Amino acid sequence: xxxxxEFLTTPLGLVIIGVVLITIIFISTYNRFIxxxxxxxxxxxxxxxxxxxxxxxxxxxxxxxxxxTDHEKSTHTRLAEIRSGYHAMSSDEKxxxxxxxxxxxSRLKLQIENYPELKADGVYLNLMQSITDIExxxxxxxxxxxxxxxxxxxxxxxxxxNLFGTMMGFKKAEMFEATEEKRQxxxxxxxxxxx
Numbered sequence: 001x002x003x004x005x006e007f008l009t010t011p012l013g014l015v016i017i018g019v020v021l022i023t024i025i026f027i028s029t030y031n032r033f034i035x036x037x038x039x040x041x042x043x044x045x046x047x048x049x050x051x052x053x054x055x056x057x058x059x060x061x062x063x064x065x066x067x068x069t070d071h072e073k074s075t076h077t078r079l080a081e082i083r084s085g086y087h088a089m090s091s092d093e094k095x096x097x098x099x100x101x102x103x104x105x106s107r108l109k110l111q112i113e114n115y116p117e118l119k120a121d122g123v124y125l126n127l128m129q130s131i132t133d134i135e136x137x138x139x140x141x142x143x144x145x146x147x148x149x150x151x152x153x154x155x156x157x158x159x160x161x162n163l164f165g166t167m168m169g170f171k172k173a174e175m176f177e178a179t180e181e182k183r184q185x186x187x188x189x190x191x192x193x194x195x
Contacts, residue, residue: 043145
């Protein structure tokens with residue numbers, strides 16, 4: 001035992017201790033990155049599922065609106081295009097297209113304001129309830145996703161894990177951000193008729 005302790009105090013022993021410590025840190029950091037990256041992927045899969053459900057519901061809503069007006073068929077057509085190419089998109093492309101879908105959804109809602117008889121229709125009411133439910137789940141999933149992306153990206157920026165992360169080829173993940181339209185103030189007075 002004494003000879004082992006003496007060996008550890010030699011230059012070769014110190015080098016071995018250093019290599020073992022660096023290896024342990026490297027493995028631990030690598031496993032942490034894998035864990036964080038998998039959490040980001042898992043959170044994105046939940047968003048992905050809700051986005052697909054949203055496409056389905058918005059397509060049905062666009063069909064209902066299109067039956068009242070021919071000029072809203074362009075929204076329906078664009079939703080169908082996005083929906084058909086959705087599975088082939090990367091995660092970053094899906095994040096970008098989700099912002100476009102939010103804009104299409106806003107356009108649909110504005111069009112619906114022009115058709116009071118549509119707003120009283122049972123199919124429309126069920127679709128709107130379903131879309132509201134999906135939007136709430138999507139919002140919660142986005143918060144979870146962004147929290148996981150934040151942890152992952154922070155780990156990639158902290159020293160010394162940033163050195164290991166770069167060496168291992170880990171890349172920053174993109175956050176879900178609100179569209180410019182969603183960031184603007186809402187004119188409640190105008191929407192409520194000047195009340």
